[in-house]
Amino acid sequence: MSAMFRALENPNYRLWAGGALVSNVGTWMQRVAQDWLVLTVLTDHSGTAVGITTALQFLPMLLLGPYAGLLADRYRKRVILLWTQAAMGVCGLAIGVLVVTGAAQLWQVYIAALALGLAAAIDGPARQAFVSELVGPDKLSNAVALNSASFNSARLTGPAIAGVLIAWVGTGPVFLLNAASFVAVIVSLLRVKSSQLQPSKPVVRGKRQLVEGLSYVRQRRDLVLILTMVGLLGAFGMNFPVTNALIATAEFGMGSEEFGLLGSIMAVGTLAGALLAARRSRPRLRFMLGGALILGLFTLVASIAPSFWIYAVVLIPVGWASITFLNSCNTTIQLSVEPQFRGRVLALYLAILQGGTALGAPLMGWIGTEFGARWSVAAGGAVVLVTGVAAAILVSRRSSLTIRQQFRTAFPRKRAIQPS
Numbered sequence: 001m002s003a004m005f006r007a008l009e010n011p012n013y014r015l016w017a018g019g020a021l022v023s024n025v026g027t028w029m030q031r032v033a034q035d036w037l038v039l040t041v042l043t044d045h046s047g048t049a050v051g052i053t054t055a056l057q058f059l060p061m062l063l064l065g066p067y068a069g070l071l072a073d074r075y076r077k078r079v080i081l082l083w084t085q086a087a088m089g090v091c092g093l094a095i096g097v098l099v100v101t102g103a104a105q106l107w108q109v110y111i112a113a114l115a116l117g118l119a120a121a122i123d124g125p126a127r128q129a130f131v132s133e134l135v136g137p138d139k140l141s142n143a144v145a146l147n148s149a150s151f152n153s154a155r156l157t158g159p160a161i162a163g164v165l166i167a168w169v170g171t172g173p174v175f176l177l178n179a180a181s182f183v184a185v186i187v188s189l190l191r192v193k194s195s196q197l198q199p200s201k202p203v204v205r206g207k208r209q210l211v212e213g214l215s216y217v218r219q220r221r222d223l224v225l226i227l228t229m230v231g232l233l234g235a236f237g238m239n240f241p242v243t244n245a246l247i248a249t250a251e252f253g254m255g256s257e258e259f260g261l262l263g264s265i266m267a268v269g270t271l272a273g274a275l276l277a278a279r280r281s282r283p284r285l286r287f288m289l290g291g292a293l294i295l296g297l298f299t300l301v302a303s304i305a306p307s308f309w310i311y312a313v314v315l316i317p318v319g320w321a322s323i324t325f326l327n328s329c330n331t332t333i334q335l336s337v338e339p340q341f342r343g344r345v346l347a348l349y350l351a352i353l354q355g356g357t358a359l360g361a362p363l364m365g366w367i368g369t370e371f372g373a374r375w376s377v378a379a380g381g382a383v384v385l386v387t388g389v390a391a392a393i394l395v396s397r398r399s400s401l402t403i404r405q406q407f408r409t410a411f412p413r414k415r416a417i418q419p420s
Contacts, residue, residue: 004278007143012192013134019188021150023085026181028158029165030092032260033174034109035241036166037099039249040256042106047246047376049106051365053113054242055358060117061124062355066210069347072126073340074205078197081130082189084123089182091116096175117358124354125347132334132342133197144331145278148323153271163260200339213344222336223345226329227352229292229391234353235360237295237384238322240266242365244315246373252308265312269319277327284328289392291325296385303378326353 007013035050043049061068071080095112098104135143162174217223240263248259277287298317305311329349337345360380368376 004142004275005146007135007139007146010135010139010196012196013131013139013143015188015191016130016134016185017146017150019185020147021154022184023181024151024154025158025161026092026178028154028263029162029174030178031241032159032162032256032263033166033171033178034095034113035245036162036256036259037104037171038106038109039245041171042104042109045249047242047250047365047369047373048362049365050245051239051242051362053109054239054361054365056110057113057117057120058354058358058361060114060121061351061353062358063351064118064121065125065347065351065355066213066344067347068122069125069213069344070209071122072129072343072347073200073209076199077126077130077133078189078192078194080126081123082186084119084126085182085185085189087119088116088123089179089186091119092175092179092182096172096179099170099172099175121351121354124350125343128330128334128346128350129200129343132339133199134192136198137335140334141331142278144334145274145327148274148327148330149271149278151274153267157264157267159260159263159267161260163257166256166260200342210344213341213348216338216341217345217348223333225391225394226288226332227349229288229387230326230329230349231352231356232387233292233295233322233325233384234356235383236364236380237299238357239361239364239380242361243368243373243377243380246365246368246376247311248308250368251373252311254308258308262312262315266315266319269316269321270323271319273320273323274327277324277331285395287324288328288332289388289395291321291323291328292384292388292391293321295321295325296381296383296388299381299384300378301381303374303381 008017034053038049038053039045039047091112095104095109098108131143131147132140165174165177217227244262244266245259248254248262252258273291295318298314298321302311302314302318305314333345333349334342364376364380367379
């Protein structure tokens with residue numbers, strides 16, 4: 001099998017990847033439907049309301065992330081995933097029924113987004129760490145990249161399908177289809193063979209385990225740099241549902257199909273970036289820093305795009321840069337963190353990424369509503385570019401090595417922790 005797809009040689013990973021792809025398509029369909037419902041049906045193009053909805057969906061990860069990571073370190077990850085995936089399916093079903101029956105109100109969408117966020121907060125660390133149980137260390141980097149490719153393949157098709165369905169039958173059926181898509185991933189989890197998993201040793205319940213996880217991260221300068229950049233880029237550079245919704249409607253006067261198309265066009269870049277990452281045997285610092293710099297630059301270019309179609313085309317390198325950055329961060333964490341800390345560190349990573357998105361979404365929506373959609377995009381691009389430049393300067397000044405060096409070389413640990 002091609003090196004790009006070597007993780008698929010594992011039967012358990014094939015099952016997981018197939019179910020996850022179906023579910024990811026449904027998730028992206030619901031994201032478009034949710035933003036469109038709030039923006040055009042329940043409000044009069046309120047970017048602030050869209051931002052609040054996004055914030056409620058991602059805020060639980062910021063608040064519950066460390067506890068969710070501890071759960072992933074203590075308990076069987078597959079069992080956690082079965083419960084969380086079922087809960088997210090119920091959330092989609094509930095809001096779909098409300099919309100179809102004409103009873104949906106904005107506060108109900110807020111509650112549904114919060115409930116979905118609570119389930120996703122517990123799901124995230126377990127799902128990320130579960131990949132390392134499906135495949136061995138030699139295929140982990142490839143598996144992480146293929147997960148990104150799956151997610152972005154869904155991002156390529158999901159928004160476009162949602163846009164067409166919203167135009168034809170409205171937003172309600174889109175939520176119902178997403179609820180049905182969770183059946184695929186639940187079935188795949190039930191069919192995974194436990195005898196072929198490579199589970200890490202569960203962490204025994206004890207005191208100060210959350211503090212231990214934070215202390216572990218604090219002494220790892222490489223992780224501190226990653227998490228700082230992830231927080232800033234998540235807050236200001238990756239609120240695409242908010243900024244794209246405002247650009248499509250308020251700036252260019254487009255409808256639901258064009259809004260969905262923006263997500264699909266952007267996914268061309270993210271899918272390409274994920275597939276390129278799948279060919280790499282290990283993460284490199286230059287890809288993380290380069291991804292941040294290119295993301296900031298092209299986001300600024302997008303803010304001055306003179307037409308809808310030019311804006312759409314610029315989203316391709318924006319998507320490539322964002323997934324290159326995120327994949328480098330995720331793989332570095334997966335491969336460099338000791339197994340007994342992996343769930344907690346991944347939880348902190350997701351909490352900062354999604355929590356940053358949650359905190360930044362209302363701000364980006366407010367900027368777009370008060371000053372115009374272009375200013376929202378430009379502000380995000382400027383912050384991302386400055387962050388990338390500052391990180392590159394920090395790396396170059398911290399040692400005599402170039403930014404092409406690996407994290408473990410450029411940022412040695414203060415104290416080594418041996419795996420148990």
